[in-house]
Amino acid sequence: MLIKVFGSAVFGVEATTVTVEVNIDKGIGYHLVGLPDNAIRESSYRIAAALQNTGFRLPGKKITINMAPADLRKEGSAYDLTLAIGILAASDQIKGDRVADYMIMGELSLDGNLQPIKGALSIAIKAREEGFKGFILPKQNAKEAAVVDNLMVYGVENIKDVIRFFNDEGELEPTQLDTRDEFYAALDNPEYDFADVKGQESIKRCMEIAAAGGHNIILVGPPGSGKTMLSKRLPSILPPMSLQEALETTKIHSVAGRIKDNIGLMAQRPFRSPHHTISDVALVGGGAYPQPGEISLSHNGVLFLDELPEFKRSVLEVMRQPLEDREVTISRAKFTVTYPSSFMLVASMNPSPGGYFNDPDSPVTSSPAEMQRYLSKISGPLLDRIDIHIEVTPVPFGKLSEERKGERSIEIRKRVIVARGIQSQRFSEMKGIHYNAQMGVRQIREFCKLNASSKDLLKTAMERLHLSARAYDRILKVSRTIADLETSRDIQEHHISEAIQYRSLDRDGWLG
Template sequence: MLIKVYGSAVFGIEATTIVVEVNIDKGIGYHLVGLPDNAIKESNYRIAAALQNNGYRIPGKKITINMAPADLRKEGSAYDLTLAIGILAASDQIRSENIDKYLIMGELSLDGSLQPIKGALPIAIKAKEEGFEGFILPKENANEAAVVDGLKVYGVENIREVIDFFDANVPLEQTHVDTRQEFYEHLHLPEFDFADVKGQESIKRCMEIAAAGGHNIILIGPPGAGKTMLAKRLPSILPPMTLHEALETTKIHSVVGKVKNKGLMSQRPFRNPHHTISSAALVGGGSYPQPGEISLSHNGVLFLDELPEFERRVLEVMRQPMEDREVTIARAQFTVTYPSSFMLVASMNPSPGGYFNDPDAPVTSSPAEMQRYLGKISGPLLDRIDIHIEVTPVPFDKLSEERKGESSVVIRKRVEAAREIQTQRFKDVEGIHYNAQMGTKHIRKFCKLNESSKNLLKDAMQRLNLSARAYDRILKVSRTIADLEQSEDVVENHISEAIQYRSLDREGWLG
């Protein structure tokens, strides 16, 4: 008897429906075809034990299972439940009239209980698109899949529940999630708050400008100056995610199995990889390409602490994704594309010893050591970082103050107002949503300077030995400063403030 059961495979952040055809005939043997990987090939042992421990068995006949489309590589253990239900239905151990209405996925334990799977959200989206009535999956993934409206999602703990559902019409408990209510409930709950930061008013101002314009930023300062503390608080002042952004971000995290019971992500991601990370882990890759850290930080912040300690080759592979805001990973048989629109926040010590131009420093570095240290960061990478700011240690009188600083909620309101101005400015420009994304053509159009502003910028570039790459960056940051002040024109004080934020372009840093 031939039975068709439906599962799904995830490539990139999109799912493809897999038809599992189970045919039982005279003879003996178990044949699994359709490019399964080793985890799927081993499934017959898990299925046999799970069925036996629940009062069923794999029939002693010739079983042929095809996973169509047969030329598409399938991977992972999430097809265990699909295969098991197909075998039971094809051998007439359970009724099968409604099986084709449901998409079924789950990894089996030997006692028949179900383990969570990866990619539940993109699979649920695909199931709804293709008109399936429901999606049966492990209970731990139910909230994640139930984000999709118009699809019945059933979270189950054991294969016995699925068998009884099809064979004895025992209803399964449907998982309901009010997507909008859950999303908006957790939207304004930042984990970290700028109110906890003592002093550092100029750096907070910098972070506000970076958040308002979506600018990449690098913090340069000695150990203990507060660089990491400030970076961790940046997501708290970014505009809240839209429902579309939340869905897109959750899909990426779902693919790597980082969502489970959380449902829809409502906070912008903050990723902080260690400096020993490989290029494949940073941008994505592997035999079966998975999203890297730059994709997991999509619509959020990627924080690279101690930037010069990262391998130069690893940092260089970020250059194109930072520009294109997506990363494409090509393999011989297929190509996947992951979105990677993130804000880069980097931090570094000013020298190998951690201190620079400090006569009382416990460790000093020679000019040659400093040049070698700073030379690990390439010009093209720095070219994509708009704001360079020096962070100095907080004096004792500021640290001991009882008074709290300005809260993230207050700062975020100003950021949101500036972003709204940019939304209106770029509403007719495809692919640009905030100032940091502007190209040369748009800079000339939206960052026009009067004569005195031009002279100020020209004088600053000559006196401070600013590089040519700094010119466009200063104009973009100036535009954001003007937006924060609700100013239609970019004027002298906006230019002068933006000039301060190009530390690494000055002579004495990178030459």
Template sequence: MLVKVFGSAVFGVDATTITVEVNIDKGVGYHLVGLPDNAIKESSYRIAAALKNNGYQLPVKKITINMAPADLRKEGSAYDLTIAIGILAATGQIKSEEVSKYIIMGELSLDGGMQPIKGALSIAIKAKEEGYKGFFLPKENVKEAAIVTGLDVYGVENVLEVIDFFEGKGTLEPTVINTREEFYKTLDYPEFDFSEVRGQESIKRCMEIAAAGGHNLILIGPPGAGKTMLAKRLPSILPPMTLKEALETTKIHSVAGKVKETGLMNQRPFRSPHHNASSAALVGGGSYPQPGEISLAHNGVLFLDELPEFKREVLEVMRQPLEDREVTISRAKFTITYPSSFMLVASMNPSPGGYFNDPDAPVSSSPAEMQRYLSKISGPLLDRIDIHVEVTPVPFEKLSDTRNGESSVEIRKRVTKAREIQSVRFENFENIHYNAQMSTKQIREHCALDPTSLQLLKTAMERLNLSARAYDRILKVSRTIADLEGSEKVESNHISEAIQYRSLDRDGWLG
């Protein structure tokens, strides 16, 4: 007897429906075809044990299983439940009429229990698009799949629950989640809040500007000055994610298997890879490509601590994603594109010893050592970072102050208002949403300077030995400062503040 059941494979961030055809014939043998990997080939042992431990069994007949389309590589252990239900239906141990109306996915334990799978949200979206009645999957993944409305999503803990459902013996209720309610539940309650930060008012201001204009940022300072603490709080002042952004972000994390019990993500992601990360870990890839850290940071923040400690070739692979807001991974037979629109925040010590050229510092470094250390960062990468700021240690008087600072929610209101101004400004441009993405033509149009401001900028560039690449960056940042103040024109005070945020362009840093 031939029976067709349906599973799904995830490529990139999208799912493709897989038809699992199970044929029972005379003879003996178990034949699995359709380009399965080793994890799928080993499924027969898990399935046999799981069924036997729940009162069912594999037939002593010739079992042929084809996973179509047969020229598409299948990977992972998530097809265990699909194949098991197909075998039971083909041998008449369960009713088969309803089986083909559902997507069935899950890894089986030897006792019939379920292990979580990856890409549940992408699979659920595809199942709804293709008109399937429902989706069976492990209970740990049910929250992310239930985000999709109009599809019955059943979270199960044991293969017996699925068997009883098709036999009409048990009652299995679909999981229903109010997506909008879940999305707005904790939107204004960030995990890390700027009100907890003592002192560092100038750095908070700098991070507010970076968040308002989507500017990449680098923090330079000695150990213990608060660089990491400040960076962790940056997502809390970014504009709240839209429902579309939340779905995009959740989809990527679902493919990487990092969602499970959390359901819809409503906080912007913050990713902080260690400096020994490889190129594939950062941008994605592998034999079976998976999203990397820059894609997991999509719509959020990628924080690179101790930037000069990263391998140079690892940092260089970020240059194209920083410009294009997506990363493409090519293989011989297919190409996968992952979205990667993120804010880059980096931190670093000013020298190998960790301190500025200060004779009173515990470990002092000479100017030559500092410059050699800083030169580990390539010019093209630094060119994509708009704001450079020096972080100094907090004095005792500030540390011991018991009063709370301004909350992230209050700062976020100003940031959101500035972003709304930019949304209107760039409404006719498909790929430009905030000031950091402006081209040279748009800079000339939206950052026109009066004679006073122009003279100020000229003087600053000459006296501070600012590089030519700093010119456009200063104009972009000054445009954001003007937006935060609600000013239509870029004025001299906006220019003067923006000039402060180009530390690494000054003589004595990178030359």
């Protein structure tokens, strides 16, 4: 008897429907075809044990299973439940008249319980597109898939529940999720808050500007000055994700298997902080079976690289293209996958190997030559993609011992949202540009016009501080953001003056 059941394969962040054809005939044998990987080939052992431990059996006949399209490679253990239900239906152990109406996915334990799968959200979206009545999957993934409306999502704990459902012996309870309520409830409760940071008002201001314009930023300072503490709080002042952004972000984390149990839509912007020993592939994505890397997991959020010069140069260089194109394309001989990677880069570093500025009172001192050699580990083209460079100094004891709390992240975010709103309106007719950091040369010339006094100030600063040519456009972009924070239509002198301060690493002789 021939039965068809349906599962799904995920490539990149998109799903492709897989038709599992199960045919049972006279003879003995178990034949699984359609480019399955080792995890799928081993499924026969898991399925046999799970069925035996739930009162069913693997029929002692010739079982032929084809996973179509047969030229598309399938991977992972998520097809266990799909194959098991197909075998039961083809051997008349359950009724097979309704199995083709549902997308079925799940990994089986030997006792019949279901383990979570990757990519549940992408699969649910595909199931709705293809008109399936519902999606049957492990209970741990139910909330994630229930984000998709107009699709019945059934989270189950054991294969026995699925068998009873198809035999009309019991009902499955659909998972209900009010996406909007869950999404907005999580917005105003950031894990880290700028109110916890003592002092560092100038750095907080710099972070606000970076958040308002989507600018990449690098913090340079000695150990203990608060670089990591400040960076971790940046997501709390970024504008809330739209529902579309939240859906994109959740899909990527779902494909990577990074969604926590019983979480539906990700409401908080991601903050990723990989260790400096990370490989090129782990950062950008890839592998034999391509998976999203850290830069894609930080899509719509923040990628924080602590101790930037300690990262391998090859690792840092692979970021150059994603920073420009805001997506990563991974090519293999037979297929190509693309992952979105629109993120804010936040980097921190010590100014020298010892960690301190050229200060005779510091515990460890470094010569200007050592500092220059250390800083030269970061390439010019990468620094060229970082709009804001800021020096961070240690917080004095008087500030640390203050009882008064600083401004809360929610208050800072209100100003950032207003500035982003101005930018959204400004670039509303321009494809691919949503905030100031994305401006190209043409947009800079159109929206960053200076009056005579501002031009003179910028000219003087570039000559006296010996700022590089690449600093010119960056200063204009940042000054445009500062003007937006003040809801100023034109860029004024004080906007240019403040933006000039944020190009520390471009100054000739910065190391003294």
